[in-house]
Amino acid sequence: MWAVCGCVQTIRYTGDGQITDTTSREAVVRVPEYSINLGTFPLNDNFQREFNLGALNLFSRTAISVVVRFNDRSSWHSYGKSGAELAQFYSDRGCRNLDILNSRVAYQVIDEPGNQIMKSDKLLKDCLWSQSQMGGGTNRISVVDANCSPVEIPPADKLKLKFSYEGDTNLSYNAELLVICHSK
Secondary structure (H helix, E strand, C coil): CCCCCCCCCCCCCCCCCEEEECCEEECCEEECEEEEEEEEEECCCCEEEEEEEEECCCCCCEEEEEEEEEEECCCEECCCCCCHHHHHHHHHCCCEEHHHCCCEEEEEEECCCCCEEEEEEEEHHHCEEEEEEEECCEEEEEEECHHHCCEECCCCCEEEEEEEEECCCCCCCEEEEEEEEEEC
């Protein structure tokens, strides 16, 4: 007979923001994860800030992703890549068009000596968008640069995140800036 037990681990995080255990389960498999919420910023305005992430030795091998997340009552789709018939289908159902967005997200994660661990500089519409319904007609939208996430970070590094965002008046919400830490 096999027994499955969950171990409680106390995480010591000394960087900016608030860390939360966001571990999930997929069937019987435990998927360990921590999310660091670095605060909110308006999507319709420019935002630039540097964050101290400290040493993110949360797992024996830790990988991180930088995520911009916001809630919207509409779904978002790229009309231009869909063809006229599918674009009309999206439009008729109140979906918003990703192609109109001009906002840009740029960031780099660097270690204490100044070595670059990861870097992204993209239009928000060119990032990977995932959407999930939360109830009440609200969608939670998470945006990540799939080309550089997740990235394994070296152990014992004191990391900094340099983040900038160029706003877009087509977006009138506040977004959360998150660093998601996974076991690699």
